[in-house]
Amino acid sequence: MTLTLSVNGEQRVLEPTPDPACLSTVIPALGQNPALVVVELNGVIVPKGRWPTERVREGDTLEIVTIVGGGSYS
Template sequence: MSDISGPSIEVRLNGDPIRCPEGFSLLQLLEWRGYKPQLVVVEFNGEILPRARWADLPVREADGVEVVTIVGGGS
């Protein structure tokens, strides 16, 4: 995760308030926080979103993002 050098906004990520650079897309936010997009499912403001929308969806002040990491395994 990088320092923020410029305008920032506050969003809720997994229930916790965080600051991120203004103008990020959902995909940029996830990558900035260290998530591997192919290994997560995202709920954005109460809606589960397909990956195809992440790059074009702007993150705005007070948005809520819940990230669930997919874990492989089983028998």
């Protein structure tokens, strides 16, 4: 079974679909490091504590923002 999503404005297809299809399985399947991203599902930011129970369905929209660290200049 496949799962088609809009990810950061691009259509992505996951095949096979992670089981269960929740944020905690879909984010790594998309090649993202869960420790370094913030995810918006259908316009709502989802706290990481809810990822295991937040279902991802066919046609959903994900916006994934990667956290980037940096230093300071002196």
